[in-house]
Amino acid sequence: MSKVRVLVGTRKGAFILESDGKRDKWEVSGPHFAGWEIYHMKGSPADPNRLYASQSSAWFGQIIQRSDDGGKSWHQPGTPDAEPSRIREAFPKGESNKFVYDTSPESGKPLTTHQWYDGTPHPWEFKRVWHLEPSLDDPDTVYAGVEDAAIFRSTDGGKNWHELAGLRGHGTGPAWQPGAGGMCLHTILIDPSDPKRMFIAISAAGAFRTDDGGKNWRPINRGLHSLYIPNPTAEVGHCVHRIALNPSRPNVLFMQKHWDVMRSDDGGESWREVSGNLPTDFGFPIDVHAHEPDTVFVVPIKSDSEHFPPDGKLRVYRSRSGGNEWEPMTKGLPQRDCYVNVLRDAMSVDSLDPCGVYFGTTGGQVYGSADGGESWTAIVRDLPAVVSVEAQALA
Amino acid sequence: MIRVVLPAHLRKLAQVEGEVKLEVAGPITQGTVLDALEARYPMLRGTIRDHATHKRRPFVRFFACEQDLSHESPDAPLPEAVATGKDAFMIVGAIAGG
Numbered sequence: 001m002s003k004v005r006v007l008v009g010t011r012k013g014a015f016i017l018e019s020d021g022k023r024d025k026w027e028v029s030g031p032h033f034a035g036w037e038i039y040h041m042k043g044s045p046a047d048p049n050r051l052y053a054s055q056s057s058a059w060f061g062q063i064i065q066r067s068d069d070g071g072k073s074w075h076q077p078g079t080p081d082a083e084p085s086r087i088r089e090a091f092p093k094g095e096s097n098k099f100v101y102d103t104s105p106e107s108g109k110p111l112t113t114h115q116w117y118d119g120t121p122h123p124w125e126f127k128r129v130w131h132l133e134p135s136l137d138d139p140d141t142v143y144a145g146v147e148d149a150a151i152f153r154s155t156d157g158g159k160n161w162h163e164l165a166g167l168r169g170h171g172t173g174p175a176w177q178p179g180a181g182g183m184c185l186h187t188i189l190i191d192p193s194d195p196k197r198m199f200i201a202i203s204a205a206g207a208f209r210t211d212d213g214g215k216n217w218r219p220i221n222r223g224l225h226s227l228y229i230p231n232p233t234a235e236v237g238h239c240v241h242r243i244a245l246n247p248s249r250p251n252v253l254f255m256q257k258h259w260d261v262m263r264s265d266d267g268g269e270s271w272r273e274v275s276g277n278l279p280t281d282f283g284f285p286i287d288v289h290a291h292e293p294d295t296v297f298v299v300p301i302k303s304d305s306e307h308f309p310p311d312g313k314l315r316v317y318r319s320r321s322g323g324n325e326w327e328p329m330t331k332g333l334p335q336r337d338c339y340v341n342v343l344r345d346a347m348s349v350d351s352l353d354p355c356g357v358y359f360g361t362t363g364g365q366v367y368g369s370a371d372g373g374e375s376w377t378a379i380v381r382d383l384p385a386v387v388s389v390e391a392q393a394l395a
Numbered sequence: 396m397i398r399v400v401l402p403a404h405l406r407k408l409a410q411v412e413g414e415v416k417l418e419v420a421g422p423i424t425q426g427t428v429l430d431a432l433e434a435r436y437p438m439l440r441g442t443i444r445d446h447a448t449h450k451r452r453p454f455v456r457f458f459a460c461e462q463d464l465s466h467e468s469p470d471a472p473l474p475e476a477v478a479t480g481k482d483a484f485m486i487v488g489a490i491a492g493g
Contacts, residue, residue, distance in 0.1 A: 036404065058454055059404065060405060060443070098441060
């Protein structure tokens, strides 16, 4: 019997939701890391019991946590439990939270400046890890998207991190500017047909692609149109909120931008708008059905200042035609007086059949659908504000 | 024996309850106390001061003997009462908003 595990990061800790393949009865465990912000948790596709979590605090910075048993126990990679010891040298360095930007001569010293909100140059300052993306085939390799925007990689299970400096150093970095949530690298997609090809997205710089495993990067924003920047079709400066792909068709990308839902059929070389009949083309998350590569889910949000659903109705919109034609999925979702938001990393799908779809809200609800979005139930209703949701199908 | 009071978040992270007691060799300064603290509890590295620069994180403050020591040099001697263990060296999460 298959199982599903849903990893939920919130403003005040992590929660793990588990069910069998029917997905109608759920066990909830947590809070793990109570009191800390959990920006993201994700399991390794190569070893589903290997989980990584980004734990952070404005006060005390960044912590990386790892579980090797599906979330039953956690540790900071490379750091032993806090048993007092008289042998100081016995401790490893505990550098799993050491995210230091690359300034080495070998990589061309990419630590320049980026733009501050007012257009003045601003130094890169590490704040937190927004997204952790484990390798598709190696549980010890994991990528981290961070604020201020950069991508790091660990090849030793999260003990040590090294920046893939070619991203910030490729040339447009000095023109990047933070979005309202900070200058975050929030999306990392690995192409399953060619793991050396990765797509990332940054608010508010845009989307970027590497074809050589992260050494060289280039912007892939042709076709994006952003009226809130001086040159609406600039090479960088676009506030991309999220990108998604279906593993069976990795050259087709879907994007929820600050405004506009976009689609690319050529690996990001060019984009076209597919917002179609959505009630608003603003929103944060976007995801693709696990088995139907033209079935896409978004959660329209009224505007970039109000950040709640139109008319107080929480509706997931589904397109089964790869965009443009969208239908509201409302069964089981509140259709009055609902003013929550759904953040960019707070939607996920599982790979069971029928495909499960999950999303979490800033009101603390996690909704699940076991039938591809047709109907929804609240798995939990009263968690802290949900920041991220990741679903895993387990054998 | 140096006594160190950690804020709740860091006590949880280090899996300790109450004060931490440390043996510190040589001069008793912010720097040597934090070195000893991080050596014994390496999971605290980067949470109190920056990994690379060793500068205090902006929302962390240091107090002892009813004095704010946050802006003292990391190499300045701590008060005698801290060095003798009479008073604790307090690491405090600054309040920045409600």
